[in-house]
Amino acid sequence: MALKRMDNVGIVVENLDHAIAFFQDLGLELDGRAMIEGEWAGRVTGLGDQQVEIAMMRTPDGHSRLELSRFLAPAPVEDHRHAPVNALGYLRVMFAVDDIDATLEKLQKRGAQLVGDVVNYKDVYRLCYIRGPEGLLIGLAQELG
Template identity: 30%
Template sequence: MDLKLSHCVVPVDDHDKALHFYRDVLGLEVRNDVSFEGMRWVTVGPAAQPEVEIVLEPPGANPNASPADRQVITELMAKGLMGRLVFATDDCDATFEKIQASGAEVVQEPIDQPYGVRDCGFRDPAGNLLRFTQPR
């Protein structure tokens, strides 16, 4: 079996804020931005990984979710407990400086971790935890 990651889903509560952050701050490519049946399908991804797409998905996107489910998702998003992404970078400190300059919420400044990486952390506009890691 030859499996490869194709898509991952990150919950967002505002596509425009999310696009600004992922496209303009992080420099990811917009792969899709399509209206479909009253919803908006937005995907982004790193230029160096054209086969991987990050779906920016609002809480109401799952047609099987009840109104109560959507409310729980919204509450978890507000606490920053729904989505996580880890990006590899060749310069953790420069990445940190660029993202911090955008006004993004800092979770952790660059630090050398005992497991062999230097990393830092931020929250995106929807509260998702993003980590940026550089091998030491």
């Protein structure tokens, strides 16, 4: 038995439409939206009776997906969005981009904020972290040369 692939990364948000628009501006494509509810879903998550609206976003190469979820019931119980980069748990999602400056300019119009600086890592990558929709930590990487 072998691992086939990583299927998706899930992110819980409050405003699904805003998150979809942000990640579309980043270059992801909306695969679809659906309401996930019922006894089977609660058995998977351990939340019992749940109602969750999801949007599946796909990278242009088709290899990676981001599942955005908005919980209607039960309501979210914790908020890790504003934790610093050295907090325990999931840190961020990193995206490779063609032009980090143009990407930043576009996303800042949607409210993205640069966390630190755009840095050059050994003339191999330009890297930065941003706070995207609802304070989510997102990494951007532009391969150089």
